[in-house]
Amino acid sequence: MQKTSTANKYATLDAIRGISAILVVLRHAPKSFGGLDFQQSYLAVDLFFVMSGFVIANAYESKLTQGRLSFAGFMRLRFIRLYPLYILGTSIGIGAVLLREHYVDCAPVASLRTLAIIFALGLFMLPSVVTSGLYPLDRPAWSLFFELIANAGYAIFHRHLTSKRLVIVAAATGSLIVVKALYSRQVDVGDHWLYVYMGLARVTFSFSVGILLYRFRSAGRRVSDLRAVAALGLSAAVLCVPSTPAGSGALAAVSIVALIPAIIHFAASFEPSTRLHRLFTWSGTISYGVYVLHVPILMACQYVLAHTLGLDLSRFPWIMVLLPGVILFVHLADRFYDAPVRAWVLARGRAKVPSNLHGFERTADS
Numbered sequence: 207m208q209k210t211s212t213a214n215k216y217a218t219l220d221a222i223r224g225i226s227a228i229l230v231v232l233r234h235a236p237k238s239f240g241g242l243d244f245q246q247s248y249l250a251v252d253l254f255f256v257m258s259g260f261v262i263a264n265a266y267e268s269k270l271t272q273g274r275l276s277f278a279g280f281m282r283l284r285f286i287r288l289y290p291l292y293i294l295g296t297s298i299g300i301g302a303v304l305l306r307e308h309y310v311d312c313a314p315v316a317s318l319r320t321l322a323i324i325f326a327l328g329l330f331m332l333p334s335v336v337t338s339g340l341y342p343l344d345r346p347a348w349s350l351f352f353e354l355i356a357n358a359g360y361a362i363f364h365r366h367l368t369s370k371r372l373v374i375v376a377a378a379t380g381s382l383i384v385v386k387a388l389y390s391r392q393v394d395v396g397d398h399w400l401y402v403y404m405g406l407a408r409v410t411f412s413f414s415v416g417i418l419l420y421r422f423r424s425a426g427r428r429v430s431d432l433r434a435v436a437a438l439g440l441s442a443a444v445l446c447v448p449s450t451p452a453g454s455g456a457l458a459a460v461s462i463v464a465l466i467p468a469i470i471h472f473a474a475s476f477e478p479s480t481r482l483h484r485l486f487t488w489s490g491t492i493s494y495g496v497y498v499l500h501v502p503i504l505m506a507c508q509y510v511l512a513h514t515l516g517l518d519l520s521r522f523p524w525i526m527v528l529l530p531g532v533i534l535f536v537h538l539a540d541r542f543y544d545a546p547v548r549a550w551v552l553a554r555g556r557a558k559v560p561s562n563l564h565g566f567e568r569t570a571d572s
Contacts, residue, residue, distance in 0.1 A: 214264060217483050218434045218473040219257055220490020222441045226250040227496040229445045230346070231532065234501055235525035246454075247445040248394040251349050252412045252462045254497075256470050258353060259416020260423075262360065267420070270364045280361045281354075282555070288350055288494075289331065290547045294539065295499045296328045299343030302505035338398050345501050348397035352409040360413070369421055372414045379411035384459040391455035393462070408462075415467045424475045431482055437473035444469065495536035495544065503532055 229247040269275040300321060324334045324343060333340035333351055341347035360367070386404060387393045396405030444465050447457070478486050507528055511517045517524070 215487065216261065216264075216474055217477055217486040217490070218437050219261065219470070220493070221434070221438050221478075221486035222469075222473055223254065223257060223493040224486075224489025224496075225438060225442050226253055226445060227493040227500075228529070228533075229442065230497060231500045231504075231529060232525060235504060235528070244446060245394075246447055246457070246461075249445055249458065249461050249466065251396075252408055253441065253445070253466050253470070254349065255353070255356070255409050255412030256416040256419070256466055258356070259360075259413035259418075260420045260470060260474065261416075262357065263417045263420040266361075267364065267417075270361060277358075277361045281358060284354060284357050285331070286548050286551050288354070290544045291495050291498050291539065292331060292344070292347055292350060293329070294543070295344040295347065295502050296325065296341075298499065298502035298506060300325060302502045302509070303343065305506055305509040333399075338400070340397055340399065340402075343502065344498065345397060346497055348405065349409075350498070352396065352405045355406070356409045356413040360417070367417070369418060372418050376411050376414040376418065379407045379414070380463045382407045383411055383462055387455040387459035387462070389455070393455075393458050412462070412466075416470070419467060419471050419474065423471070427475055427477050429479050430476045431479050433476040434473070434478040434482065434486070437469060437476065440469050441466075441473070491540060492533060492536045495540055496532060499536060499539070500532050503535065504528060507531075 226247070227250070229244050230250050233244040233247040266275060266280060270280065303321065320336050323336050327334060328341070328343060328347075331347075331350065331354065333348070334342055339345065339348075340351060383393055383404075386407075393404060393408065395401035396408055444461050477483070504525075511524065
């Protein structure tokens, strides 16, 4: 086992992000696994928030503190990173809604006026004000909303966010999460207006913990395929472990406040060797696209397969066919749409953003 360089990339975290996104896809897929489900995989959102705090502190903390990056410049970089695939998912979501109204004999999901309002707000990554759900056209986008709130808060108050204060913030919001989990037996909330406070609590706790993990990270990382794969397996286990309804709240509380932070700390200490590094990094590259695009893609495919081809999705695990298709679509979208668009926007704004910051866009994936 040897030490690795202190590069900004964390390939093991990339791999964890990738496998977590795939588990979220399986959770949202048609129930065709013969009783096997992935209901605990909603905890991937908390895992993403922790990793976001870690990698954003890694990429930007010193530059914000030293005044080499302004609040406006930081938020611009974050919007550029998140927006292209987000708006693609929102656009596919409108198509999926229209397909549903065309194929399914039921009351309309929304009037054209309502859809227009939702999409108009969505163009600015703002949540819907005419539905109970924050992002009805692309449900996973709710976590991006809270992600950007956390990003903005971090950029505004970074000079005052001492480790001691972050511990206090994490303790307060973590206590709220534990109480909610034990009282209602689950914390899979935040995507509806009724539970906005829980979305804020989840992102504040996990993002703060991520920053703390970065500040107290190991001085050096070591190359170990065994430990890197072990970290990947541990994260998947937390998101897949079955639980009884009575114990789901306690399991969620323990996972969010203890297990997930511990796994991220462990994963950040070990990197894979060259033979696995490319796979791990690619997994992280597609993770955001898989997460933000899979729901509208699956919705559209479901209506086409079920109502045009007459397939019974409950009798065959079609997700095992659709999942590779989603991954392939995301890979192509990243290569020919997302990356070129972001590179073009960054190039046009190079005079406004210090040139030495552009290399951090991949590092700060969330």
